Amino acid sequence: MQLSVQAPAKINLFLHVTGKREDGYHELFTFFQMVGVYDEVAVAKTAGDIRLHCDLPGVPETENIVYRAAKLLREACNVGDGAVITLRKSIPMAAGLGGGSSDAAAAMVALNRLWGLGLDRDELAALGIRLGSDVPFFFGGPAALGKGRGEILEPFPPLEGWVLLVNPGFAVSTAWVYGNIKKLTSLPDNTKLPSFLKKGLTAGNLCIEEVRGYLHNSLEEVTELNYPEVKEIKNRLLDNGASAALMSGSGPTVFGLFHLEEDARKAAAALQRNDRRIFVAPALTRSPLTL
Numbered sequence: 001m002q003l004s005v006q007a008p009a010k011i012n013l014f015l016h017v018t019g020k021r022e023d024g025y026h027e028l029f030t031f032f033q034m035v036g037v038y039d040e041v042a043v044a045k046t047a048g049d050i051r052l053h054c055d056l057p058g059v060p061e062t063e064n065i066v067y068r069a070a071k072l073l074r075e076a077c078n079v080g081d082g083a084v085i086t087l088r089k090s091i092p093m094a095a096g097l098g099g100g101s102s103d104a105a106a107a108m109v110a111l112n113r114l115w116g117l118g119l120d121r122d123e124l125a126a127l128g129i130r131l132g133s134d135v136p137f138f139f140g141g142p143a144a145l146g147k148g149r150g151e152i153l154e155p156f157p158p159l160e161g162w163v164l165l166v167n168p169g170f171a172v173s174t175a176w177v178y179g180n181i182k183k184l185t186s187l188p189d190n191t192k193l194p195s196f197l198k199k200g201l202t203a204g205n206l207c208i209e210e211v212r213g214y215l216h217n218s219l220e221e222v223t224e225l226n227y228p229e230v231k232e233i234k235n236r237l238l239d240n241g242a243s244a245a246l247m248s249g250s251g252p253t254v255f256g257l258f259h260l261e262e263d264a265r266k267a268a269a270a271l272q273r274n275d276r277r278i279f280v281a282p283a284l285t286r287s288p289l290t291l
């Protein structure tokens with residue numbers, strides 16, 4: 001039996017880093033939004049151990065977060081069966097797009113089904129947080145507010161619109177970015193909280209106008225200072241018709257928001273360069289990762 005799952009990328013429409021914690025992590029107030037750029041995780045049940053094949057070299061099999069996710073689930077649930085996992089990467093790595101976290105969540109969703117474990121979303125998320133701060137979000141979505149390390153989640157209506165992702169073609173270490181934060185932002189007080197946050201889950205999708213004034217990323221200036229191309233890309237996105245633009249997560253990928261796909265594609269053509277990876281994709285209004 002084999003299962004193939006699409007693992008989507010994410011962007012952070014805002015990411016406030018509000019405190020440093022005793023455990024070394026940072027306290028966040030963030031808005032996660034899934035985007036239609038996907039890795040593919042194919043899983044087959046076997047009688048052996050866990051094996052992982054990835055179409056990109058670089059990360060040794062047993063260090064890959066997907067391999068570690070499968071091992072963790074197998075041990076936590078005392079599973080006797082094994083699995084062969086095939087990972088096809090499209091989402092750039094160490095890019096601020098949550099690709100590895102999404103892959104790990106996708107593998108756990110597929111194995112939960114193949115191994116007949118019956119874990120619910122909260123149980124999967126409780127294991128997922130041991131692998132990475134962004135993993136729990138991918139069991140829910142397509143959009144959520146995140147607090148704590150990012151694992152205290154509140155589902156939220158998703159954004160409707162088109163996203164142009166521009167990855168400059170180099171990797172940035174998340175740990176390095178967090179380690180170089182100079183100033184924390186204070187949690188926006190109630191009067192300055194995005195008014196769209198008062199919307200309930202049933203109130204319909206968000207539009208770009210509702211969110212554009214609240215785009216913020218506390219990590220942007222850390223990454224920009226070392227990699228000035230991030231700021232350049234952001235300015236070029238705005239010059240080429242993006243309604244708003246921001247670095248995602250710890251970067252270096254920058255996203256621009258557009259109402260129309262064709263406008264996003266025109267901007268993509270203007271920003272295209274051999275060393276960049278560029279994607280035009282919808283903000284997702286449904287998660288492909290269903291339990």
Ligand code: C5P
Nearest residue numbers: 024025026028132133134149174175178
């Ligand atoms: O959780 P994850 O392994 O993705 O985090 C990578 C690194 O980013 C952590 O080791 C930590 O240095 C930093 N981080 C943080 N606070 C968060 C999330 C990540 O300091 N909320």
